[in-house]
Amino acid sequence: MTGYMSNGCIDQDILLQALECLIKGTARLLRYGDGSPFHDLTLPCGGALSVWIDPAPDKTALVAAYEALLERKPAHLTFRPKSETPRACPDAITIAYQPKVTLTLAGRGAVLRATAKVAHAIGFDVTGFSPDTHDLAAIEAFCKHAPTHVTSQRSIIRLDLDEASGFLTLFHDHEWEPSFLAAALATPVGFIGALGSQKTLSARLAHLASLGFSDQDQQRISGPIGLVPSLRNADLFAVSALAEVAQAFAYKQQVVVDAKQAYQMA
Numbered sequence: 001m002t003g004y005m006s007n008g009c010i011d012q013d014i015l016l017q018a019l020e021c022l023i024k025g026t027a028r029l030l031r032y033g034d035g036s037p038f039h040d041l042t043l044p045c046g047g048a049l050s051v052w053i054d055p056a057p058d059k060t061a062l063v064a065a066y067e068a069l070l071e072r073k074p075a076h077l078t079f080r081p082k083s084e085t086p087r088a089c090p091d092a093i094t095i096a097y098q099p100k101v102t103l104t105l106a107g108r109g110a111v112l113r114a115t116a117k118v119a120h121a122i123g124f125d126v127t128g129f130s131p132d133t134h135d136l137a138a139i140e141a142f143c144k145h146a147p148t149h150v151t152s153q154r155s156i157i158r159l160d161l162d163e164a165s166g167f168l169t170l171f172h173d174h175e176w177e178p179s180f181l182a183a184a185l186a187t188p189v190g191f192i193g194a195l196g197s198q199k200t201l202s203a204r205l206a207h208l209a210s211l212g213f214s215d216q217d218q219q220r221i222s223g224p225i226g227l228v229p230s231l232r233n234a235d236l237f238a239v240s241a242l243a244e245v246a247q248a249f250a251y252k253q254q255v256v257v258d259a260k261q262a263y264q265m266a
Contacts, residue, residue: 001018006032006049009032010032010049014051017030021053022055024055025056026055027052027054028053029050029052031050031051032050033049052079057079061077062077065077069097069100072162072164073099074096074097075096075097076095076096076097077094078092078093078095079093080092080093098164100123101164101190102125102127102144102161102166103119103124103125104126104166105128105129105167106128106150106169106170107130107135107168107169107170107171108130108131108132108135108173109170109172111195112139113139114234115238115241115242116139116143117238118235118239118242119142120141120143125144126142126144127143127144127145128140128142128147128148129148129150130149130150131149131150131176136149153175153178154179159183159189161187162187162188163188163189163190165190166189166191166192166193166248166249167184168195168225169194171195172195174196174203178207181194181221182208182211182213185213190248193241194221194222194223194224195241197224198224200223200224201221201223204221204223205218225241226240226241226243227244
């Protein structure tokens with residue numbers, strides 16, 4: 001068993017029910033919380049949760065969804081539950097899965113290091129760029145692949161970013177930003193954020209405008225990055241910035257799971 005439901009309140013009962021379904025070879029629709037027949041299993045939040053257990057799912061559909069997520073494409077799975085009880089069931093339940101959010105960081109110093117560390121801890125796939133080799137060594141353990149050393153702005157040509165990607169520039173010396181932001185704006189990246197004050201943001205947008213970027217392009221850049229303004233502690237800034245990234249993607253995704261975990265759970 002992997003994953004959790006309702007923060008673990010009912011997981012052991014789901015496990016027992018699933019084992020029974022496997023033995024009988026029949027599917028089962030369970031309900032916990034409000035309106036549930038299991039009066040001894042309550043949800044402290046006061047809500048309700050329905051769980052569909054299928055011992056013989058459509059493996060072809062599961063593999064297709066798994067492979068789509070590995071290719072960073074959206075996937076859908078449709079289930080047609082039939083309960084053992086007379087309780088009415090929906091004709092079909094379709095769940096939309098989006099690729100796991102990746103986060104690309106370009107920067108240097110304590111803020112870059114802290115953001116990479118926290119992003120890795122909460123499950124983002126992290127990619128890093130920096131002109132500082134000491135910073136690259138410090139964040140390597142938190143990156144999915146070895147971070148990239150950039151030696152000049154001319155070397156920043158292309159970024160591999162898709163709609164399920166976030167991109168942050170984390171420089172105090174902002175001369176590195178234009179090339180990175182230009183490369184990010186050339187992609188369908190789902191979120192762009194930049195470190196700096198409101199004054200820095202105005203100067204940044206004016207510079208991008210002088211390079212030919214439209215108002216629509218400029219509006220794609222969120223800044224100053226972070227839900228809490230004017231933080232000086234690098235770790236707190238990382239939490240604030242990543243909370244804004246999470247907020248940006250929350251409304252886009254009905255279900256967000258790692259592709260491998262989705263396959264195992266299904």
